[in-house]
Amino acid sequence: MMRYILLLTVCLLTFLTTDAQIIKVNPQSMSCALYERMDIDVELKGEWANPYRQEEARLDMIVTAPNGKNSVVPAFFVEGESGKTSHWAVRYTPQAAGQHTYIMRYTQPGMESVSQSYKLNVKESNGHGILHIADNWSLRYDDGTPFRGIGENLCWESRANDDSKYFKKLHEQHDRFNYPAMLPKFAENGGNFARIWMCSWNFPIDRKDHFNNIRYEVCDGYINPSAVKRMDETIELCEKLGIKIMLCIGAGEAHTNSEFFVSEKAMAAHRNRLRYIVARWGYSEAIAMWEFFNEIDNIQYRDSKHPIPAKDIVDWHAQMARYIKSIDAFKHIVTTSISHRDLEGLNSITDMDINQKHIYNQTSVIPTTIKDYTQKFGKPYIIGEFGYEWDWSKNFDDFADGMDVDFRRGLWYGLFSPTPVTPMSWWWEYFDNRNMQRFFRAPALVNKEMIESGKGRFVPCEVCADNGQAFAVKCGTKTYVYLFNDSKRAMKKVQVEACGTLRELNIEKAVWGKGRKFEGTISTYVKPYAEKVFVIE
Incomplete structure (x- = not known):
């Protein structure tokens, strides 16, 4: 009786894996540069009414980075029919250099298929990657x-x-x-x-x-x-x-x-x-x-x-x-x-x-x-x-x-x-x-x-103007000043806690003017509803 149950179980598993299986994994390459897109085409057989509904069909790439951390990258359906060979795609950007390993896992109700393990060698590059806070x-x-x-x-x-x-x-x-x-x-x-x-x-x-x-x-x-x-x-x-x-x-x-x-x-x-x-x-x-x-x-x-x-x-x-x-x-x-x-x-x-x-x-x-x-x-x-x-x-x-x-x-x-x-x-x-x-x-x-x-550090500075709006930010050895005159009379004097050489920006041409000595007060003339930008270094 036990032998019969075991045989039935094996047959059932064979039936399941036949109906839902990953047939072939086709990586674009076995290596890529850090922060470079890597495409992988996956051929599989599955059954669904709508392959865009993850409740019916879902393919994921499970990646292990060089530091041992696992991540799951979703794939998307490209073409094919239910019950026949279909194509799915993974677009992956490695965020660490070294050897990555990955498998593909296909899931549909009551069934799962997992591919063999693959390796991806990621080389250092001059890229920067994804933006974060x-x-x-x-x-x-x-x-x-x-x-x-x-x-x-x-x-x-x-x-x-x-x-x-x-x-x-x-x-x-x-x-x-x-x-x-x-x-x-x-x-x-x-x-x-x-x-x-x-x-x-x-x-x-x-x-x-x-x-x-x-x-x-x-x-x-x-x-x-x-x-x-x-x-x-x-x-x-x-x-x-x-x-x-x-x-x-x-x-x-x-x-x-x-x-x-x-x-x-x-x-x-x-x-x-x-x-x-x-x-x-x-x-x-x-x-x-x-x-x-x-x-x-x-x-x-x-x-x-x-x-x-x-x-x-x-x-x-x-x-x-x-x-x-x-x-x-x-x-x-x-x-x-x-x-x-x-x-x-x-x-x-x-x-x-x-x-x-x-x-x-x-x-x-x-x-x-x-x-x-x-x-x-x-x-x-x-x-x-x-x-x-x-x-x-x-x-x-x-x-x-x-x-x-x-x-x-x-x-x-x-x-x-x-x-x-x-x-x-x-x-x-x-x-x-x-x-x-x-x-x-x-x-x-x-x-x-x-x-x-x-180097990515911004420090607001105290700035005092006789009129209008004034802003100052220190970045390293440089202090930048922005003046906007939102009134009907001219701005003439601005005090900033900085010293060094003062330059004015030609906003139209996006070039800095000649420098002059600065000791705490900008003597300038900003007409109503006009603006000026300075740097002190």
């Missing part, structure tokens, strides 16, 4: 190199039918407002951090049709091939240009009503969407941050008479932040954003690394907002959008000077405030048309010098 002022790569973002919203490419009242024709210039054109221009002018959306008209990975964008093709599948291809190309372009992305993930095709935040079915669907995004693009050094939502408070109050309870939204964020950290082996930064209404508890979620809000019509409060939120919640704060005006029903040309002034000073406010990314302006098409991209150059120059001189 350093402190309130800066980020750091895996290798310890400090980073601060000079940022702008480049949230989408031109739409087929834009809703701007006054700038529709401008916004619909498809050969101009596309990522292969916008991103290189941004980088050439010193930009290194872009906020990009996933939505129905930009990288609509789970949308079948009606994109309002000429770049995507109608499809019948669960995932839109044209959208993921466009995302692949954009992320690879950012890698080449050295641009980091805050990727605003959104909800995809799901309806963000009250049920979305409490229904287990809806949350499971969103976890599957997150898993695909992390599996496909989490390898990339270009991904700086996962942003769950754009302006979650506006979603909360979409129905002003029946707002979604704040607690439901906060609990959802806590769960999803915990989940995305559990599947992201590379530990990218996690954030979300509000427009102007705080949700109680949102800023205090442990697994949310950075808090952020958007500021319009009051650019002058950016420095105090960053300082206050940073001190109150003990984590970095970012101004994810800002501008002189948010209302696209207005003609910005009626107050173009105000738009330009705020574009410039917002960047400088960020550089002299405890934030790892400068405030990011909106209306990228409008400012591109006014040739404002050149004003990234001077902040980029100062940012580079600050990091090199202070």
Whole structure:
């Protein structure tokens, strides 16, 4: 009898492993450079109704690093049919040199298949890796190199039918407002951090049709091939240009009503969407941050008479932040954003690394907002959008000077405030048309010098001006000063606790002027609504 049971068990196991099995693991190479993408194709046989639902089919790479630490890297489905040979992909970026070992594990209900062990030899390189939190002022790569973002919203490419009242024709210039054109221009002018959306008209990975964008093709599948291809190309372009992305993930095709935040079915669907995004693009050094939502408070109050309870939204964020950290082996930064209404508890979620809000019509409060939120919640704060005006029903040309002034000073406010990314302006098409991209150059120059001189350390200094706003930051042996005159009379004297040689920055040309001796007081002339930058060394 015992022999019969044993034979039955062996037969059953054979049946199970036949129905769900890893057939072949095809690594791109047996070696790669540190922080370099490594692709692995996996052939397997499994059964599912939808291979994008991890409840039905899931493939993971389990990696053991040289220090003995294990991590799990999710794979994503590429092609194939249930019950036949299918192809899956792993994109892996090693974060330590030395010999790594890994296996593949495929799971479906009641069945599991594990591959043999493979080795990957990782050689040292000049790369830096993935960005992580350093402190309130800066980020750091895996290798310890400090980073601060000079940022702008480049949230989408031109739409087929834009809703701007006054700038529709401008916004619909498809050969101009596309990522292969916008991103290189941004980088050439010193930009290194872009906020990009996933939505129905930009990288609509789970949308079948009606994109309002000429770049995507109608499809019948669960995932839109044209959208993921466009995302692949954009992320690879950012890698080449050295641009980091805050990727605003959104909800995809799901309806963000009250049920979305409490229904287990809806949350499971969103976890599957997150898993695909992390599996496909989490390898990339270009991904700086996962942003769950754009302006979650506006979603909360979409129905002003029946707002979604704040607690439901906060609990959802806590769960999803915990989940995305559990599947992201590379530990990218996690954030979300509000427009102007705080949700109680949102800023205090442990697994949310950075808090952020958007500021319009009051650019002058950016420095105090960053300082206050940073001190109150003990984590970095970012101004994810800002501008002189948010209302696209207005003609910005009626107050173009105000738009330009705020574009410039917002960047400088960020550089002299405890934030790892400068405030990011909106209306990228409008400012591109006014040739404002050149004003990234001077902040980029100062940012580079600050990091090199202070090695990632920023120390605010006491500064006193006879008028207007004055900020000073010491980085190593250099003290930088920013003056903005927000009044109707000129600024003439500024006192700073520093001594040495004083130089003034030509903001238009992004070059320093000749030096002169400095002994505590800057004698200058800053006309109303103008700005100046100095360095003392």
